[in-house]
Amino acid sequence: MTTTLSMFLLILGCAFVTWVPRVTPFILVRNIQLPNIVLRWLQFIPVCILSALVFQALLREEGKFVTFNIESTIAFIPTLLVAIWTKSLSITVVVGVLTVAVLRNFF
DSSP states (O other): OOOOHHHHHHHHHHHHHHHHHHHHHHHHHTTOOOOHHHHHHHHTHHHHHHHHHHHHHHEEEETTEEEEOHHHHHHHHHHHHHHHHHOOHHHHHHHHHHHHHHHHHHO
8 A cells, every 4th residue: 555645644634633632731831830729620630531431341231221241340359459459550450451361261
């Protein structure tokens, strides 16, 4: 497959459109001292995003009801315990991946 000029320009345009909204807030607040209440509020954003991702994986919709995805819930328990115990993201991810692999291949 050859890359034409229009394809190259399309890729550059997509990169630019993706990059601008991510970088602009950092440029705008770089020289501004944000109030403490805003800084406290911003500290909760990573926790909220991670919680949303975890609960999306744990829950599934069955008709009109929401139930637990058993495989994900079983894998979540040792992963959560390791995360609390070690406070290491890499160890937590490895335990989570290994737990899911064991569940899918042996049960």
